[in-house]
Amino acid sequence: MTADWAKWAGRICAVVVAAIIFTIDCIVDFDVSISILYIGTLVAVGVRGSDNEIIRTAAVCATLSCISWYIVHRDAPDIASSLRLGFALVAIGVTAALLVSRKHLAAARRELEESRGELQNFTDSVPQLLWRFSVDKVDFFNRRYTELTGHDREEAIAKQNWIEWYHPEDRTAFAEKMEHSLLTGEDLRATFRMLHADGSYRWMSLVGRPIISKDGTIEKWYGGTSDVHEEVTARQALERLQRELEESQAELINFMDSIPQILWRATPEAYVDFYNRRYSEVIGRNADETIERQDWLEDFHPDDRGPYLEKVRSSFAAGEELNAKIRLMQASGDYRWTSLIGRPYRDKSGKLVRYYGATTDIHDEVTAREELQRTRAALEESQAEVEFFANSVPYILWRSNGAGEVQFFNKRWTDITGMAREDALKDQRYLETVHPDDLPGLTVAIVTAIETNGVSDAEVRVRQADGTYRWMRLYDGPVGLTADGEIQRFGGATDIQQVVDIRRQLQELNETLEQRVVERTADLIKTEARYAGLFDVSNMTFAEMDFKATEPLLDELRKRGVTDLRAYFSEHPDEFAQTLSLIRTTRVNEALAHLMGYESVAELVANPPAQNADDGPAVLLRQLEMYYNGINHIDGRTVLVGKGGIEIPVYYTVNRLAEGLHLSSHMNLTEQERIAEMREAAQEELARANRIATVGAFSASIAHELNQPIASMLMDAQTGLRYLQRGEPDLEAAERILQRLTRTVQRVSNIVQNTRDAIQSGRRETARIDLREMVEETAELMERELRRSEVSFGMRGMEAPPLVTGDPVQLQQVLINLMTNATEAMREVDGHRSITVTIVALDDEIAVTVEDSGPGIPEENLERLFQPFFTTKAEGVGMGLQICRTAIEGMGGLLTARNLEKGGAAFTFTLPTAVTAEAA
Template sequence: MGDKHLTVMSRRAELIGASLALALLVASLAGIAELNSALLLFLSLSTVSTAAFVFARTQGMLAPIVFGCLGLAILVSAHVSGLIASAEQAAVLTLGGVAFGVAGAVLVGGQMLRQASKDLEASRAELSNFMDSPHILWRATPDAKVDLYNRRYSELVGRQHADAISAEDWLADFHPADGSVAIAEIRAAMEGTLPFQTKMRLRHADGSYRWMSLTGNPTFDAAGELRAYYGSTVDIHDEVTAREEAQCLREELEKSQAELINFVDSVPQILWRCSIDAKVDFYNKRFTEVLGRDWRKVIERQDWIEDFHPDDRGWYLERVRETFAAGVELKATVRLRQADGSYRWTALIGRPLLDADGKAIRYYGGTTDIHDEVMAREELQATRAALEASRAEVEFFANSVPHILWRANARGEILSFNARVREVTGIDGNCLREGRRYLEIIHPKDRDAFCEAVDVAVTNQTQASVQARVRQHDGSYRWMHFYERPVTSPSGEIQRFGGSVDIHEEVLLREELLRIREELERGRAELENFADSVPHIQWRLNEEDRVDYLNRQYTEFTGHSREDAIANQTWADRYHPDDIAMAWGHFRRAAETGEDRVNFEYRLQHKDGGYRWVRLSGRAIRSPDTGRIVRWYGGTIDAQEEVLAQAQLQELLATLEQRVEERTAELLRSQARYASLFDVSNMTFAEMDFSATQPRLEALKQQAVTDLRAYFGQHPGELKELLSLIRTVRVNEALARLLGYADLAELVSNPPAQNASDGEDVLLRQLEMAFHGEDHIDGRTVLIGKNGLEIPVYFTVNRLPDGIHLSSHLNLTEQERVEGLRRAAQDELARANRAATIGAFSASIAHELNQPISSMVMDTQTGLRWLRREPLQTAPAEKILERLARTAQRVADIVHRTRENIVVGRRVARTLDLARLIRQTRDLLEDDLRRSDITLRVDCPASDLDVRGDPVELQQVLVNLINNAADAMREQAERRIVTVSASRADETVTVTVSDTGPGIAEEHYEKLFQPFFTTKATGIGMGLQICRAAIEAAGGTLVAENGPSGGARFSFTLLRPEPIPCEPTAGAQ
């Protein structure tokens, strides 16, 4: 608008300047001597002419006529006044004024045209913005065809933007129950060219329906004919839903009011209410039931005194007048006439309702039949005096309720508070009323919302409801709910009554509930992640024998979607046909016999198409009322390797010599006798956060570090720093109880490295697991509890997302005892074998088979205890089964190689990774050595240690050398360390096994590798002879010597495999 006014003002300045110049010219031509007179006359005529042309464009032809008459009047006046002396002067002035007026009109008209073009462009832009509003805008023809609508309609209903929508197409977007009615209303309105407004449910693009308000207004052309309807469609779904909820609340309120009326009418007393002039305006139904008169007619006639005994009427009326005038409680004992005409003594009590000045304005009361009591006491005492007056009902009520109450006028100005306001805020109500000081006790952050809600309610005379924090007398703030509603008195005066309810605890409970819900959601997500992380199938079966839950492992194992298996119940299709009836038989038998557990093996189809043996374990949940099974929870683990290993083990054991078989059976019987003496303790869990170590581990990878243990051996300070970043996040109560802690926080606060005897080594293994991207490690250690308590455990560690390591522990205290007995049995068996050995070759077979078979027996017993434990713990059992399978394979390889040697004396040599073989041997022996307080250290490159040889024989060599080193140090009190190191040269790899024992005696050097030479009381003297034979068969050498710092050192050297030459390609040929 500012630019427009500047443009018009500049045009006006140009016009005035031209007028002045032209006025001088015309005056000279007309011969008017007085320049001022000529100029005044010319400007008058030109202004009239310009206005005539301008208004002719906007007001029609009437404007030029009016302004023409005005110009003529000016000329006549000029002639009469002597300004124009002749007709020639008048003509010249007239033509000049008209010509200038036309020029001015042209200039003004051009300016108006340019301004109109700008206004048109602005209107188009505004219309485009208006059409992109968040509401549906449309235009419809008189035949109900929508020929224009904005993009919002297409976005909501998912309809492609078209030129026009017919009434039938429009109807298709409406809810079937609303479309016909809405279209009929619209067409009826269009036939009468009337505005319309209707509501219906409109289908949205996602298929849902929402309530919409459809409003249309007609527009007409210049002839008054209907041109089109313009309208909008607004989403009122929330409003309609709110109204429906409000209707439900009103119905509940009416129901509550009806219950209140029923309650009042059900009490066994007559209840009444009367004004200060003793006019009764309320009785409950008990009045008619007792006195036999219609309470409505009694109120209408106000003849209630007729129901009193004639002797009681006079004094009672007098007492009523006195009591009501005094505004005190009314108490009287009178005789009331009953429905049968008799009179009964009745206690009548009325309490006053007082106004703010303490004046009684109404009485509430009731009657109680005390006829029997009065008759019993009538001979002993006269009627007692009326009870003392009590406080006014209104004041008693207002000051006794635990809420702040107030009364305000129609303008929202508070007139009074009850006494509760002082108890809550510590400020007198009169002080709070002055100048709206009550706003000072509202929390500053809630004050604006509070004022806005109250002001809106006062302006609209509606009910106010708002929550805000109120400052208490001690300075603290508490949440309170304020409500205020207008009430119209019989005189028409509007007053507002309000109150506040302390909802602080409710708000805190809602916040706590929200926090608990969020925690529950996190716990549910964590539980789901945990269920999907376990390495076996978990399932749930409902009472209808339908599986309603399967974890992710089901899909990973079977290749079948668990969602499809649950939806279509196709999970049973993966069972082997021969096992389905057997599986259901177990569940039916459990239901019939009352058992709560099922355990059986069956074949399940694997994702590769074949069937694998699995073991199912399930537990039933029964209804506490009926005892019926309502749920089955269970898991299914892969038992293929175990079943095959058991079968292979039976086949291998059947081929052993009778003597070994008898000794093994005796050992099994011994193990079985002791197994029943021990119970497996509950599993314990702990979570440790390794996330802070990740950046440093990644940096080491960037530095091309491959052997993390060797690197930290050279940089122990960095290891200490890295271990300090690890912290314990959470432990369970079982672990705390195991370690003697009553407080979980005390255990969590301990540095992780201090919780185990080899804590730093266990943490280093976990760092290696994270460094190499592995997900699981296990092993044995001794946990250090409170007051130095030591607990031997078998532990497993699983790496979870976000750098969390979850460790579980199995108490091996009882197992250690069994292990000691097993060792004693092994020693006895070794002595028996030595005594029964006939030759070196037979002794070598027993020597090689004794250790793996004993390990298999122990692992089998341990695995059985894990599988029989409740609840079922599958992860440790699976680890034991994997180790059992490897040991069984090792036994099979020994037997196979022995048979091959017996038949043809050949050995199978192949290229193998000696570093990997050393680490596997460490994992095999580390637990047994740790129980003997012997530390096994491995120092070898992570890779590039390939050699040619028999892996079974080379591992047997490593086992024998490490066990010999351990046996040599068992009598030492401290510093018992076995070190296995490996190094490579150009063509060879050297492995050294050294110890910190007493070393090799001088007289024993020449006899070390002779058969049957031993320095151990229970030895057979074949171990080193077997080791040397194996190494020499592989093309290497085995030597023994004492180390420079003490202890024995055995070293063997093997040849590295020759590189395979690359064959030339066809192109090279």
């Protein structure tokens, strides 16, 4: 603000002075020139004004001088006044020039000071170390010296010890170069290592140039030192890379000549200009001669030349990869299949420069692929046959991947569970059919089997198509890998409801037996001496066997790494027979001897142990596994073979004692099996009476007949897989296993076909049935029974329902059974008793519901209502509802039961209409 005020004050003063001088000069005529006083105006402007302002002011003052002279002397101009005016104008111009020069000089002085300061800042800020060398010493370092070395530059100049910071190995060479430059006047250039402030040595580049005077002497040296550590290390690395590149190029040539493929290079015009040495080795021709004549096409099979040239033209024209499969002539004159691949190479601009390619012998792969195609065709045929077989067996079969995801169910799945296979596989909904209480255990078994790549064996309850649950055994295990290397697992489900029922009964018997044993153990211990002969005189059957001689053999097998004893003995039957021959029966009691029809204990002991049961070797193998796997107890069912071939079914338990002794006890199941046979006879009689049990009998028959061959197939498949998974696959043994598996599959196929023929030959003729007429006829048949039980009968629903197709006798038997059950359920009911039959249409089905006003069905019995032999009646046999359900299912329908909200029970069965059944 002060500078601007002074500037404007000078301008105002100049204007005032100029005005005063102009006024005086216009009115007074002196002998001297008043105009020279305008110099004061210039001085006033020049104090703060710029060059242009001074020049403009001088021009204004000169103009005013001329105007005032004209005003005063226009009437009588003379030479003197003109000269005075000229002198004044010259003075004004000279003054203005001096003022402008003065300003220029001041500005130049300021610029010089600024340049000096800027030069100092520049030398201190540049990243290089700058220095100046006089004739005999360094007299200047910039600030970079201190930053790099950590030493004071003034001290270094004073002591001239700067060379001490150079690497000891570089000092002598630097001194020699410096001396040479001082003598010759040439530029000083040196590269050396200098110690930095952090204690490390870094490569530095020094350049110095002399300043030579007119007489040719060197006045000073100016130079700079730059950090070139990265450049030097990079140059050293580059040199190493160059050496490595040369070695790599030599190795590349050796590599190209040693690889088993023919390598080639061609121009975009398909001119081949390079072959590696492999060309001559394979083809038997000189590569240089082939390149010179360009007759490489003669190496190809005549039938492949035309298609190959067409591919070359199209690929090279489009700049695309060349890929061809050709037959190439060998040095022996034979042709072999080869794969030829050529890939384009482009420069940075995208221009196609070269084609580089290789020719690989794939003759073995091509012939193997042809063989594979033939094998695949045979495999597809085999798979179709296997799928037919899978859908024919009466068991649920499935396939899953290594993660446990089921990918396939056979048709039997839908037949048993009522759930479509597609729905079961979607989101793995098949688990919904497993009883909720059994699902956690099944999940753990599956996860454990997947993690260990082992088998899962679980017994769970599975919901059937009729809504009931039946016990089934689910077995699943790995059998190999797919072509993609994924683990495949196969499994099956077997109905074991009867086995579970029998096992439950046996468990109850065992619990009773164990309870008795516990109660008597204390007494037996106290009176051990008194009852030492209990083994011999007891009514319970006992046998003591000595396995001591087998234990060394089993220990040796364990040392040899055998993990699966059963599989090993299956592969080595001779060793198994030898092992069995070492087992001895040491003692049996008289009860067992009498049970098996022997007059003396010695007669029974003399028999080889394996001959005392129809599956004696299998039972003895289980006992061998007790010792091998560290198990102390086993049990099971077998049939003892007594004197004269008599067979006694027993439930046996075996306990492993000390010193290689095994003590077995037996429970005679003859009476239980006789009762079971009587029960089966009753079932068969009821089945024949209702024409239903034929299918059940055949199902049981085929299940029994297929059980052994399917188990054999599983064992053969696992054994064959182990042969193939060895370090050196035993193909001969695997072939024998596959031949035996083929015979077993044929046997299963024959069983299925024979059973199908038997079922078809015993099928009852069907007819069209009017359900309303059938119900009315049944009500007339039961009129007396209904009247005696004081039960009223009524019908509701359609007057003329669509006809259905089925067996009239079976259908009437179902209605009689349901109405009889309803009548018996209401015998203890006071008040009104009624049976109502309702007929309604449901899409393509007809639903018939039999309702009663009785007490209903206990909730705990709803799930077991349709199980065979389940009954709530003291005099009942538990077959009626099961037969009814089987009959309805045989006609394509479904029978269910429920309780009514208002009280009573309702049984509903559905049947497809005749039109629907015939269309299907």
